[in-house]
Amino acid sequence: MSDLPKPGEPIIEVRDLKKVFGTQTVLDGLNLDIVRGETLVVMGGSGCGKSTFLRMLIGSFPPTEGTISLLGSRIDQLDEEGLNEVRKHFGILFQSGALFQSMTLAQNVALPLEEHTDLDPTIIDIQVKIKLELVGLREHADKLPAQISGGMKKRAGLARALALDPLILFYDEPSAGLDPVTSAEIDQLIVDLTKKLGVTSVVVTHEMDSAFTIADRMVMLDKGRALRIGTRDEFDELRHVGEDRIADLTEDEQLIRQFLRGEPVGPITRRREETNYAEDLLQTAAPIITPSPAVEATRRRG
Numbered sequence: 001m002s003d004l005p006k007p008g009e010p011i012i013e014v015r016d017l018k019k020v021f022g023t024q025t026v027l028d029g030l031n032l033d034i035v036r037g038e039t040l041v042v043m044g045g046s047g048c049g050k051s052t053f054l055r056m057l058i059g060s061f062p063p064t065e066g067t068i069s070l071l072g073s074r075i076d077q078l079d080e081e082g083l084n085e086v087r088k089h090f091g092i093l094f095q096s097g098a099l100f101q102s103m104t105l106a107q108n109v110a111l112p113l114e115e116h117t118d119l120d121p122t123i124i125d126i127q128v129k130i131k132l133e134l135v136g137l138r139e140h141a142d143k144l145p146a147q148i149s150g151g152m153k154k155r156a157g158l159a160r161a162l163a164l165d166p167l168i169l170f171y172d173e174p175s176a177g178l179d180p181v182t183s184a185e186i187d188q189l190i191v192d193l194t195k196k197l198g199v200t201s202v203v204v205t206h207e208m209d210s211a212f213t214i215a216d217r218m219v220m221l222d223k224g225r226a227l228r229i230g231t232r233d234e235f236d237e238l239r240h241v242g243e244d245r246i247a248d249l250t251e252d253e254q255l256i257r258q259f260l261r262g263e264p265v266g267p268i269t270r271r272r273e274e275t276n277y278a279e280d281l282l283q284t285a286a287p288i289i290t291p292s293p294a295v296e297a298t299r300r301r302g
Ligand SMILES: Nc1ncnc2c1ncn2[C@@H]1O[C@H](COP(=O)(O)OP(=O)(O)OP(=O)(O)O)[C@@H](O)[C@H]1O
Pocket: 021, 024, 026, 044, 045, 046, 047, 048, 049, 050, 051, 052, 053
């Protein structure tokens, strides 16, 4: 790790990334650079492949095609041992927080330190206190996950993700299922940590308030590709284009604008109506047009 990228230089490089599950192409030639020290928000419709993309970045899913370089290592080519070495340098906060239920918060945060370092137990204790303090949970260190709220679980998960002083943090829907105030607190925590610790963050979120609070840059995924990558201000401008100017936007821009505003009418809904509806109709119609002998027999009997 001697030749770390400087702030502003790429720390993750994704090239022509493709992921196919069975007959379904989820990612279809995704290209993206994530630069050191930035918070990149990943957006896109439900099922478009955001979580899959995160899993590929952390080496849990191999790409079908394409390459991922993270901290100078080709994640897609590493064996388990190599992956574990790189994994020490990033933290992950998944939707549930994924804490071990039978362990206290302090024990949960200590675990990565015990597994990945040779630190003395007293030093680990100090590290754990620092990490719990960072997320505002030091006085709850001895509680079990079942004894704390959903927001606190998220924060505890974050403390654990921070245990090894990661260079990169991955978040999947960090504020899902939280009330608006707790959600805003988590956002603030992400912003503070990024500033205090200089980490690079990749955040998948559906919450637009959250996205616009934490992002330096944003990427909109659509049909397996990056439809638009831009600064928060560029996306904010698109979000605020008035009705009278929609006609000046490209189809892609209109689609992004609809997504950012959460509006019920626009290219996203039009596309759904055109494709899925027609496919649905054809599928439903198929047995009626060519009934199987069994169906025919039942019909005649009825
Ligand atoms: N292990 C897997 N095996 C087969 N298909 C999968 C697997 N993981 C994900 N998929 C499929 O890939 C597509 C993308 O899933 P993914 O979870 O990445 O979406 P997402 O963008 O995170 O959605 P959401 O916003 O709802 O969380 C889905 O159609 C899903 O069914």
